[in-house]
Amino acid sequence: MxxxxxxxxxxxxxxxxxxxxxxxxxxxxxxxxxxxxxxxxxxxxxxxxxxxxxxxxxxxxxxxxxxxxxxxxxxxxxxxxxxxxxxxxxxxxxxxxxxxxxxxxxxxxxxxxxxxxxxxxxxxxxxxxxxxxxxxxxxxxxxxxxxxxxxxxxxxxxxxxxxxxxxxxxxxxxxxxxxxxxxxxxxxxxxxxxxxxxERTADVVVAGYRFHRSGPMLGSLLLGLYDEGGALQHVGVCAAFPMKRRAELIEELAPLVMDPPKGHPWAAWAEESAHAGARLPGAPSRWSGKKDLSWVALRPERVVEVAYDHMEGDRFRHTAQFRRWRPDRAPESCVYAQLEEPVRYDLARVLAGSPPSG
The missing domain is CATH 3.30.470.30 (DNA ligase/mRNA capping enzyme)
Incomplete structure (x- = not known):
C-alpha cells in the first residue's frame, strides 16, 4: 500500500x-x-x-x-x-x-x-x-x-x-x-x-459499586431498574466523580454493604449461567478481557437521578451522569416505564441519499 x-x-x-x-x-x-x-x-x-x-x-x-x-x-x-x-x-x-x-x-x-x-x-x-x-x-x-x-x-x-x-x-x-x-x-x-x-434523566436504584483502579475508593455506581416482573435489572453505571468525592462515597455507602451478598438481586453474578435470563453486572464480555469485574453489593435502598443519552435495548448505551440523590423516591418506583422512548424513524430514510448541502 x-x-x-x-x-x-x-x-x-x-x-x-x-x-x-x-x-x-x-x-x-x-x-x-x-x-x-x-x-x-x-x-x-x-x-x-x-x-x-x-x-x-x-x-x-x-x-x-x-x-x-x-x-x-x-x-x-x-x-x-x-x-x-x-x-x-x-x-x-x-x-x-x-x-x-x-x-x-x-x-x-x-x-x-x-x-x-x-x-x-x-x-x-x-x-x-x-x-x-x-x-x-x-x-x-x-x-x-x-x-x-x-x-x-x-x-x-x-x-x-x-x-x-x-x-x-x-x-x-x-x-x-x-x-x-x-x-x-x-x-x-x-x-x-x-x-x-x-440527554434525558431517570431515577435508578443504586445496587452496588466497583472500586477505582487507583485504590480503595469508589470507581462507579452500579445502577438498576425494575422490570414488569419485579426483577431488578442492571442497566449501567455512573462513574464521573471528583477523587475526593469517590472516597466520601465509600464511607456514605458503607451501611448498605451486603457481605456476603446473600439475598441481593444480583448475588449470582459470578455464575455465567445466571446472565442468560437477566441483566447482571460483571457479564462475561470479549471487551473486558482480564479486567476485574468484581463489585461490592449494596442493599438496593438508595435512588439516584442520572442523565443518559439513549438506551441500547434495556440498558444505558453510555455511562450515565450523576445529577442528584433522590431520598424522596422509593426504589420500587424506579421502573422501565419511566423512560422516554423516541418515536421510531426508519434508518432507510436516513440513508436514502444526501440532501442538498444548504
Whole structure:
C-alpha cells in the first residue's frame, strides 16, 4: 500500500456542546464503530478509532469497499449494523470475535454497512489541509455511484434541518448531530468539531459499586431498574466523580454493604449461567478481557437521578451522569416505564441519499 496518507490514522474528534451552533455543516451522529478506510487497489485496511485494524472482523465490508470506493483513497466514516430499521450496536459488538469462522457466520447473518462522511486522500493527493467544504464536494463526487452497503452520510448547512434531524433521527438509533466548521482542515486526534447529543434523566436504584483502579475508593455506581416482573435489572453505571468525592462515597455507602451478598438481586453474578435470563453486572464480555469485574453489593435502598443519552435495548448505551440523590423516591418506583422512548424513524430514510448541502 502506497497512499499519501498511510495507516494508522486516528480520526478527528468532536467536543460536546449543548446547542447546535450556527454557520456550519451538520451531519447525524452515527452510533457504530468509527473507521478510517485506506484503499489502494485491491488492498483495503479498516482502522479503528485507536488506530488498530478492524479489517478481519468485517470481510463483507472489505469486498464492498473495494468495489465502491475510488481505487486510491482514504475515507473517514462509521461501520454500522441495521436491524428492523434501527442501528444495533449489540450486533455490531458481536463482530469483534477471535474465531474467523464465527466472524464469517455473522458477516452473512448480520452484514455491516459503511457510512462515509469525510475524505482524507484521493489518488495521489492528501486532503488533510483542505477545508471541509472542499473535502465534502470531493467525497460526494467520489461516492456518486456508490451502492449499499456503502453510503454517503447526509449533510446540510441548514441549521433548521439539522434541528429536525436531531429530533427525528433518534428514532432510528442515531446519537445526535455533529457540527463541523466549513473551513476546518482535517486534524487527526484533535477535538475540533462539535457534537450535540440527546440527554434525558431517570431515577435508578443504586445496587452496588466497583472500586477505582487507583485504590480503595469508589470507581462507579452500579445502577438498576425494575422490570414488569419485579426483577431488578442492571442497566449501567455512573462513574464521573471528583477523587475526593469517590472516597466520601465509600464511607456514605458503607451501611448498605451486603457481605456476603446473600439475598441481593444480583448475588449470582459470578455464575455465567445466571446472565442468560437477566441483566447482571460483571457479564462475561470479549471487551473486558482480564479486567476485574468484581463489585461490592449494596442493599438496593438508595435512588439516584442520572442523565443518559439513549438506551441500547434495556440498558444505558453510555455511562450515565450523576445529577442528584433522590431520598424522596422509593426504589420500587424506579421502573422501565419511566423512560422516554423516541418515536421510531426508519434508518432507510436516513440513508436514502444526501440532501442538498444548504
Amino acid at each position: 502506497d497512499l499519501p496518507v498511510m495507516p494508522p490514522v486516528k480520526p478527528m474528534l468532536a467536543k460536546s456542546v449543548k446547542k447546535i451552533p450556527p454557520g456550519m455543516q451538520y451531519e447525524a451522529k452515527w452510533d457504530g464503530f468509527r473507521a478510517i478506510v485506506h484503499r489502494d487497489g485491491d488492498e483495503v485496511v479498516l482502522g479503528s478509532r485507536t488506530g488498530k485494524p478492524l479489517t478481519r472482523y468485517f470481510p463483507e465490508l472489505v469486498a464492498a469497499l473495494a468495489g465502491e470506493l475510488p481505487p486510491r483513497c482514504v475515507v473517514d466514516g462509521e461501520i454500522v449494523i441495521v436491524r428492523d430499521g434501527r442501528l444495533d450496536f449489540d450486533l455490531l459488538s458481536e463482530r469483534i470475535h477471535p474465531a474467523a469462522s464465527r466472524v464469517r457466520t455473522l458477516a452473512e447473518r448480520t452484514p455491516a454497512a459503511f457510512v462515509a462522511f469525510d475524505l482524507l486522500a484521493l489518488g495521489d493527493r492528501s486532503l488533510l489541509d483542505v477545508p471541509l467544504r472542499e473535502r465534502r464536494e470531493l467525497l460526494a463526487g467520489a461516492l456518486a455511484t456508490a451502492r449499499p452497503p456503502v453510503h454517503l452520510a447526509p449533510a446540510t448547512t441548514d441549521r433548521e434541518l439539522a434541528e429536525r434531524w436531531f429530533e427525528q433521527y433518534e428514532g432510528a438509533g442515531l446519537d445526535g448531530v455533529v457540527a463541523k466548521p466549513l473551513d476546518l482542515p482535517y486534524r487527526p486526534d484533535q477535538r475540533l468539531m462539535f457534537k450535540i447529543k440527546h
